[in-house]
Amino acid sequence: MAKRREPRKVQERIAEPTDLSYSIEGKRGDRAGRKTVSTEAVKHDVRDFVEEARHEIEAVARPRDEFFSLSYWHILWLFVAGSVAGLVLETVFHVIVYGGYESRAGLVWGPFSPIYGFGAVFLTIVLNRFWHNHNVVIFTVAMIVGSLLEYVTSWGMEVFFGAVAWDYEGTFGSIHGRTNFVFGVMWGMLGLVWVRTVLPFFKRAFSAIDVETVAMKAVGVALTAFLVLDIALTLGAVGRQSERMLGIEADNAMQVFFDERFPDDWMKQRFHMTVFGRPQ
Numbered sequence: 160m161a162k163r164r165e166p167r168k169v170q171e172r173i174a175e176p177t178d179l180s181y182s183i184e185g186k187r188g189d190r191a192g193r194k195t196v197s198t199e200a201v202k203h204d205v206r207d208f209v210e211e212a213r214h215e216i217e218a219v220a221r222p223r224d225e226f227f228s229l230s231y232w233h234i235l236w237l238f239v240a241g242s243v244a245g246l247v248l249e250t251v252f253h254v255i256v257y258g259g260y261e262s263r264a265g266l267v268w269g270p271f272s273p274i275y276g277f278g279a280v281f282l283t284i285v286l287n288r289f290w291h292n293h294n295v296v297i298f299t300v301a302m303i304v305g306s307l308l309e310y311v312t313s314w315g316m317e318v319f320f321g322a323v324a325w326d327y328e329g330t331f332g333s334i335h336g337r338t339n340f341v342f343g344v345m346w347g348m349l350g351l352v353w354v355r356t357v358l359p360f361f362k363r364a365f366s367a368i369d370v371e372t373v374a375m376k377a378v379g380v381a382l383t384a385f386l387v388l389d390i391a392l393t394l395g396a397v398g399r400q401s402e403r404m405l406g407i408e409a410d411n412a413m414q415v416f417f418d419e420r421f422p423d424d425w426m427k428q429r430f431h432m433t434v435f436g437r438p439q
Contacts, residue, residue: 227362232379233365234284237283238273238277240279241277241280242265242279244279246263246264246270247270263431264429266389266390267429268389268392274312282301282350282353283353294351300350301354302344305342305346306346310334310337314337316397325337396417396421403418
């Protein structure tokens, strides 16, 4: 009788798991490879997303080309317009809020409030490259620029002339009484209106009226001379008033001139500020 060989076949089949083990390891390797590829793909997608987001942020926040080119003559007329418009707005604001008229002029001659003139110039120079931005960006930049200008002006008046033109101490968001949150918001709104409404108007006006012709430059030179003299006289008058508050008698022709032309009563009616004398 022939011997049965089935056990040997079984043994051969038992030896086959070596190939199966190889197959399993290979599949594991494939899965690991696919996992590696998948991770790299995710990293690549994340990098692409971050890069696109960076470009989007730069497109929104980074300054671009100017809204229009500025020369000295453009800046001069912007200063004049800002000084006059600011004086009118502040006067109206005071009438509405406090119920009475009060002189808000900032110079001894003319209807000028130079802080608004400088504000108009600084806002234009800074925001001239932000005109394409979102309104929130323009508002924020204008709020910072205006508040900084207000703070520096208040500090300079107090340190150099012993004068206080405004004091916001005790109000919300006050910074040393020199500026506060409410007026910061007003500067932001003013900057937004300036960029969206006023600057386009000036661009059209400067296109229609060439301020760089010989005739307009002559007017500009005369206006510059007047403003320089006006500012110099204002600084001298405030400085002399500060000396009078300290009891310093006039002992030269310049001091006598300011005492006669700009006495204390006239200064109090002209300017809304308290002069306590420059610290010695």
